[in-house]
Amino acid sequence: MSKNNAFDNGIVILGAGNVATHLALALFKSNYRIRFVFNRTINSGKELALKLNADYSDDFTKVPVDADLYIISVKDDAIEEVANSLKKTNGIVIHTAGGISLDVLKNCKNFGVFYPLQTFTKKRSVDLSEVPILVEANNEITKNKLFQLAHHITMNVFEINSEKRKMIHLAAVFSCNFVNHMYTIGSQLMKNSESSFDLLKPLVIETVNKAIDMQPENAQTGPALRNDKKVMENHLKLLSEYPEFEKIYRFVSDSIYSSQRKK
Amino acid sequence: MSKNNAFDNGIVILGAGNVATHLALALFKSNYRIRFVFNRTINSGKELALKLNADYSDDFTKVPVDADLYIISVKDDAIEEVANSLKKTNGIVIHTAGGISLDVLKNCKNFGVFYPLQTFTKKRSVDLSEVPILVEANNEITKNKLFQLAHHITMNVFEINSEKRKMIHLAAVFSCNFVNHMYTIGSQLMKNSESSFDLLKPLVIETVNKAIDMQPENAQTGPALRNDKKVMENHLKLLSEYPEFEKIYRFVSDSIYSSQRKK
Structure with missing residues (x-):
């Protein structure tokens, strides 16, 4: 990525399910640096990390604290807990769940939602270039950075609040x-x-x-x-x-x- | 059609709804002779008949008795009654309803089912060339004639009994x-x-x-x-x-x- 890129310090993926996998691969293909994959089940975390040329662990204490972006793509009911473990980072913390409010991330500093409106199955590749990505953030700078990120994946990016989303x-x-x-x-x-x-x-x-x-x-x-x-x-x-x-x-x-x- | 065709004496369409319209138009385009459209509502019967270069009426006594094929495409609950009014013809009497037994036609001489497995809306054209047509008949000669007819519309013709259908x-x-x-x-x-x-x-x-x-x-x-x-x-x-x-x-x-x- 260019030096102007907002995410030069790399991206951490939390989760290795369907959405985590497809989103991380799309960002990797757009030349974003995926630094680390955290997943509670080590095998699927490792499988994804190897595709991304990233480190990985099932131990949360190993997650780097100085990354620019943390993408939480875990089971919806677990998002809040994972976010609360990231409240000290200055990086942007986002989740990818259509049905979950922005405010479950409120203990973080900079946070947002990044919801790709598509169905994902791990072993099936999907063209994301026309998939709508619905973005929400807690401040303008974060929102602009997330819009930039989304536009590297798709032409269809929309700001949508939690209620509408x-x-x-x-x-x-x-x-x-x-x-x-x-x-x-x-x-x-x-x-x-x-x-x-x-x-x-x-x-x-x-x-x-x-x-x-x-x-x-x-x-x-x-x-x-x-x-x-x-x-x-x-x-x-x-x-x-x-x-x-x-x-x-x-x-x-x-x-x-x-x-x-x-x- | 060639002189060998089974339906030289023409086809009567009973009904002018979605299935009747699409099936009649497909047969007309395959050079079958559509002789007559009967429909209880004269306007939609006329509208269809004009596209088929056929006569039409809302009076059942005007329906020709010497056609080779009678296609009943009326509301499912009305099929049996229409069929019973056709019991004197020597032509084949078929209905096009997936959910209705062959035996509602049993008072006719030669009869069958001709079910196109597709959704039809009047003003939307559909390519029938790959649509399955499920055929059933009360005797072999009728079945063969209906297979011949179906093969002029689609490559996918199957003999399926009422229970499976x-x-x-x-x-x-x-x-x-x-x-x-x-x-x-x-x-x-x-x-x-x-x-x-x-x-x-x-x-x-x-x-x-x-x-x-x-x-x-x-x-x-x-x-x-x-x-x-x-x-x-x-x-x-x-x-x-x-x-x-x-x-x-x-x-x-x-x-x-x-x-x-x-x-």
Whole structure:
């Protein structure tokens, strides 16, 4: 990096999960110096550190105190505790969790949130160049440094406060995790009929393209929308051996029908 | 069509909804002769008929009795009644509904099911060339004729019995209609935070690609999978003004977590 770079003293990664891995690799590829990986499980910490040409440890006392940036990408419930162990550093402390407030970091000096709005799985590479990164910070200088960092990864950087970010994170849970669970149920039902999820590929691709092109509220089809009661009763019978899926079927169908009536 | 074609006496379309429209247009483009469109609402029947160079009526007594093929694409609950009005024809009578048995057509002479596994919206064109068409018939001659017809539309034609087809249709409801409803909820939550569903585009595209590449059961991420209770409690608070969405959130999150534990 140039001498003007805000992070010449290097970056510490705390965590070695999906988000930590993808973010650290993206920064490393943009020539940022990743100095250290801390992870409670040494093997995955080591695996990530070797890719980044960084030191690593499972002992928190080994974490350098003079780095310029600390990226906390641990399980959401553990962020605050890790941040409190970093309150003496002058470096910027950030977390990457969409659903967690900025203020869990408030015992640090300079802090922020750096939330990439994407789903990450370790062994699957993702192009981050169009992924929105939502940034928040406790002061202007920190915010500007984080914007500079984010712009090295993506063209889409936004300042979003914690309240809005949490709602966006919730929207992302519905649009990604819950969507994937609908696919998972679909996949299980396909296996039950000796078929495969692959047969649904043209359907699922068209479904997402249609929602993007038309907005999802204008794209709905199917028995719940049409209130085709006979078909829905048959579906509930087919689901009698899956009580969880049956509940989901009832509530989602009711919600589709009542959304339509509100339009 | 060549003189060897099974449907030289033309095709009658019963219905003018999403499936009727797309299927009739695909057959018309493959040079099949669409003779007549029957629809209870004259305007949409006329609109479709004009595109097909066909006659049309909202009076069932005007439907020609000597066509070679009758495609029933009406609301699922009305299929049987329409079929019973066609029991004297020698032509093949088919319906296009994934969730309805072959045997609702049993009072006809030659009959079958012709189910395109896709979501259709009238004003949006769809490339059918890779869409699976699931075929079933009451005799071999009819089945062969329907396979020939389907192969003029797509390369993916399968013989699937009613029991399996209903399960596939149910899988399609989860993977398309329910997915779109998750997008709709996501879109509404985005609007609430003065954002737009468009911001989720990289996320929803990656979600579907990951599910197809890895199988959805291996692609899950998010707070429910990680059992991040603090985040989920916050989400439920954010949903307190949407009781329907709150129920869906609870049941889908529970189902994600228990699916993971079963793996």
